[in-house]
Amino acid sequence: GSTLEIKDLHVEIEGEKILNGVNLTIKGGEFHAVMGPNGTGKSTLASAVMGHPKYEITQGSVLLDGEDVLEMEVDERAQAGLFLAMQYPSEISGVTNSDFLRSSINSRREEGDEIPLMEFIKKMDSNMDELEIDKNMAQRYLNEGFSGGEKKRNEILQLMMIEPAIAILDEIDSGLDIDALKVVSKGINQMRSDDFGCLIITHYQRLLDYITPDHVHVMMQGRVVKSGGPELAQRLEAEGYDWIKEELGIED
Ligand code: ADP
Ligand code: MG
Ligand code: MG
Numbered sequence: 001g002s003t004l005e006i007k008d009l010h011v012e013i014e015g016e017k018i019l020n021g022v023n024l025t026i027k028g029g030e031f032h033a034v035m036g037p038n039g040t041g042k043s044t045l046a047s048a049v050m051g052h053p054k055y056e057i058t059q060g061s062v063l064l065d066g067e068d069v070l071e072m073e074v075d076e077r078a079q080a081g082l083f084l085a086m087q088y089p090s091e092i093s094g095v096t097n098s099d100f101l102r103s104s105i106n107s108r109r110e111e112g113d114e115i116p117l118m119e120f121i122k123k124m125d126s127n128m129d130e131l132e133i134d135k136n137m138a139q140r141y142l143n144e145g146f147s148g149g150e151k152k153r154n155e156i157l158q159l160m161m162i163e164p165a166i167a168i169l170d171e172i173d174s175g176l177d178i179d180a181l182k183v184v185s186k187g188i189n190q191m192r193s194d195d196f197g198c199l200i201i202t203h204y205q206r207l208l209d210y211i212t213p214d215h216v217h218v219m220m221q222g223r224v225v226k227s228g229g230p231e232l233a234q235r236l237e238a239e240g241y242d243w244i245k246e247e248l249g250i251e252d
Helices: 042-050 074-079 097-107 117-130 135-139 148-162 178-190 230-239 242-248
Strands: 003-013 016-027 031-035 055-064 082-084 166-170 197-201 215-220 223-228
Touching: 003 042, 003 197, 016 031, 016 042, 016 055, 016 197, 016 223, 031 042, 031 230, 042 055, 042 082, 042 166, 042 197, 074 082, 074 097, 082 148, 097 117, 097 135, 097 148, 117 135, 117 148, 117 178, 148 166, 148 178, 215 230, 215 242, 223 230, 223 242, 230 242
Parallel strands: 031 197, 031 215, 082 166, 166 197
Antiparallel strands: 003 016, 003 055, 215 223
């Protein structure tokens, strides 16, 4: 499996400090959850690792198997094996879902070793069945007119098709009803293998009822302030974040 190392990451948006030294290491075979109150920088972390131009990295490093991710273009990050749900623009006119998936898969393979069409179709069909996605989604333009729930399911379809080394999923559970949440969780759980590591960012414990993380981290004020096992998420669900604030002497 691969290793993503986020070391002492400091990020500013328009001159304002948002991340103040985030440290996280995600290895193949591991599921990590990042939780925390709203506005503590969770999405900023995902966007900074993704390479969103608005986020200025002022200190620290991000390494994928020792390679400097911050030096890579966004598409190079994907080719290197990183999957960042938000890297896919909300709509890409003129590109079908199926075309997009095929070219994404092939961009991670050697030239001359492209996925055979029949193998691609079979894999896409079975993953769409698994995720209870309507087959006509394959030929629709990417995200164009997709409902919120369809977009989320489609992100998991991308995950299952592209089979990245490391994925960062930001609020993949937001706006999903319970049935969609179960389907999305099932897809993520199916990805479990030594060749896949995942960082699941969520504001709510609800998703973690279906996906059991190996490690749980709490972010506050732009840094990881506490890490533990799945029991940490349960305590947050029961008691909220105040006890951590008290422990750390944080005022809001
Ligand atoms: P979280 O995902 O934990 O809710 P965010 O990373 O979205 O937190 O936001 C962290 C802080 O950065 C917030 O104070 C937010 O207002 C600010 N912020 C996030 N994105 C932007 C942006 N694009 N422009 C300006 N401020 C931003
Ligand atoms: Mg938020
Ligand atoms: Mg967020």
